[in-house]
Amino acid sequence: MSDDRNLALVTGGAHGIGRGIVAHLLTQNWRVAFFDLDDTAGNEITAAFGNPADLLFVRCNVADESEVELALRRVISWGGRLDALVNNAGLADPVTGAVEDLTLAEWQKRLDVNLTGPFLMAKHAIPHLRGTRGTIINMASTRALQSEANTEAYAATKGGLVALTHALAVSLGPDVRVNCISPGWIDTREPDAGQEPEPLSARDHDQHPAGRVGQPRDVAAMVHYLISPQAEFITGQNMVVDGGMVRKMIYEE
Template identity: 65%
Template sequence: MEQAQKVALVTGGARGIGRGIAGYLLRRHWRVVVCDVDKAAGEQLLASEDLADRLQFIETDVSDEAQVRQAVARAVEWGGRLDALINNAGLADPFTGPVEELELSVWQRRLDVNLTGPFLMAKHAAPHLRESAGSIVNMSSTRALQSEPDSEAYAATKGGLLALTHALAISLGPDVRVNSISPGWIDVRALQAEATDVAPLSETDHRQHPAGRVGRADDIAAMVWFLISGEAGFITGQNMVVDGGMTRKMIYEE
């Protein structure tokens, strides 16, 4: 099957890193289904990409199993197959206040979207991915490995996603490979639906990274591209940290 006929489903693909991933795959001749709860951003994405024959948007709340089931079915109906699932959708703000004041409803909503959502997508996509010998990429975070104060709910969901990744890799292998990516600081301001003029980051922002700069969406998209390609055929159950070296940098206050 020619690569131009392969189909990827990207959740949270209407803005931010997800939008960057969708665009990257489209430029490499994949057909892409974007699932996102933000209908306006999804429609804006469709309008901005002159690729109506290779891009589909489906309004989807990944925490709702009925919507997930329907989205996967529509994606397969449109594309005729499913080769890759990119679980990128999530509530991105990591800060939920002091743990003593963290409302159970706020905690639960983070779990529903950031962790249950990828589970539901994998559950309903798995039969189709088995048929195509496809793969899943889960979007975790370096916050699964290190923390700032008042980010318990977000950190827990992203840590859970690492465990879900290797569990799925064992359950779905060898037919389906499953990996995760943990991005660091990725500047996605220009990829937000409401983006206008984006001020440049400071020299300090870039210089603090061992790689010499803040990350870009294409840094993550390129890793996604590699992981869903045949070049990564011997890689499954792994977490790829893409953070410019920050999690390897020893920092002490002086």
């Protein structure tokens, strides 16, 4: 018997925010496919979170167009449809050193994964999303809006992703809605060799107007809202999920 429940595809779903999104959507009765390059973590998640009818892991490098095409075919063969694409995969370390020392290879590596990857995923997912009047969510960063020193490559990719979002929204509407989420400080630390990470300090939490550092569940909840019918009038937007930090004026005393 066919399963007509909605299906979401999450890239970079084995760790951090992506893992949180996968877990949350499963609790909301979505079927979920996720891409990652970490086979061990991907297989652990499928064993822990779901059954073969609910959850599919596919190893895929989102910066490689042939891999994207093949992986998407597998998702459609498994699930029969696609209702939401969450472009979460990315190289997360923003600091690349002084710009005069930044190599073209390091610059290009971040563009390939953080910006070209979402483009390739959207390009090949659009025919399936049109059929379901689906949605695309791109995961940017508050670093598209503000910067620390020596983060040019990362900031450029995230700024480009915000612009790609509104360009796609205009091109694909009304059939496909496209939005962007820009997380701030989200605590994505995982146990290392069985050891829990050190607790965050009161200062870490208190500097946020919301009173705490973010958790993957905060971003996952926004994803679920934006791909739901309740958000059908929202497209082309960049939703900042950062506990209010980009609105806080900070000067050294």
